[in-house]
Amino acid sequence: MKTPENANEQFTEFIAKKKFVAQPYPNYYPGISDEKMRPIFTEKINEIASDFKNVVESENPTDKDYQKQIAIGLSRFKENYLELDTEDREMVCAYIEQLMNIVGLESSNGQLNKFIYGFDPIEIAKESKWTDEHGNVFIQKGNEVSIIPAKYEKTEKTYKVFIFNETLNEIQVSERIKIQPNKFKVFNMVDTDTLELNNGVKFMFGETYGLEIEDKKSQVSGLGGEFLVKYGVPDEAEWAFVIVPEGEED
Incomplete structure (x- = not known):
């Protein structure tokens, strides 16, 4: 200088x-x-x-x-x-x-x-990106992580979907299949199928992100962690849900 x-x-x-x-x-x-x-x-x-x-x-x-x-x-x-x-x-x-x-x-x-x-606003946080074995893209910038789900490609694969009925009414799935109050069913669902319940809830495999749910009345809650044990979800189930009274989804 x-x-x-x-x-x-x-x-x-x-x-x-x-x-x-x-x-x-x-x-x-x-x-x-x-x-x-x-x-x-x-x-x-x-x-x-x-x-x-x-x-x-x-x-x-x-x-x-x-x-x-x-x-x-x-x-x-x-x-x-x-x-x-x-x-x-x-x-x-x-x-x-x-x-x-x-x-x-x-x-x-x-x-x-x-x-x-307390920080340098000019400094741009370094960004790292990687893709997992399923094709999901993860982007990390500082302490923030964003996930871009992989596009789902239907292959007629079968998945096990656990559904527990926590309402006071039976839920009809088909002419022969019903889920009684406080009971559950495990469905072998092919990724080209749509599982439609008589309460308006639909489970289907979308064109983009895999299993999707149509739930206009807020009746479906996903299960995970300790609730898998509480509701008796079998180990082979790949997705687990509970049907609750309208508006009680959390």
């Missing part, structure tokens, strides 16, 4: 300047929120200026040298961080930007954004 010849003079002027005072638009700042913190914060800012001055006087200063001093300087605010409101944090960064301008440093490497917001 090429340091301006008058950098030391600029640092001296910067250190002498009164800080954390109210400023008008366009760089509006209401002034420090807690007056007794002014000398404390001023000293910490001036220490960063002194650190920059030492780097200037070193041999062949680099971006990383200044960025290291920014990290050290911001760490000095750690003990008082909760006493800095948003405007004060922004002012701390504004002063550091002034020091960066003196030496021609273009980037703090995201440190100023992290100091203000």
Whole structure:
């Protein structure tokens, strides 16, 4: 980096300047929120200026040298961080930007954004994508994971579907098949079939995401975890559902 010849003079002027005072638009700042913190914060800012001055006087200063001093300087605010409101944090960064301008440093490497917001909003989270053995696509970005289900292709495969009747009425599936209250049936359902109950519920294999349910009256709840044991779902069942009174689906 090429340091301006008058950098030391600029640092001296910067250190002498009164800080954390109210400023008008366009760089509006209401002034420090807690007056007794002014000398404390001023000293910490001036220490960063002194650190920059030492780097200037070193041999062949680099971006990383200044960025290291920014990290050290911001760490000095750690003990008082909760006493800095948003405007004060922004002012701390504004002063550091002034020091960066003196030496021609273009980037703090995201440190100023992290100091203000707790993270760097410019930093784009890395995204990873993979496909499982079933063709489902998983996309992870930070702590968030999205799933794009694989398109289902019908192959006339048979699946076992467990259905428990938790209503007070029998549920008719066909002329001969009924599910009595508090009883269940396990259906061998081919992926080209539609299983239609007389209460308006339909189970079918769609063109996109496999087993789908038409449930306009909120009567179907899926079963999993401890409820598989509670309802006596056999191990071979690939899907398990309970039919509840209208509107009680959860």
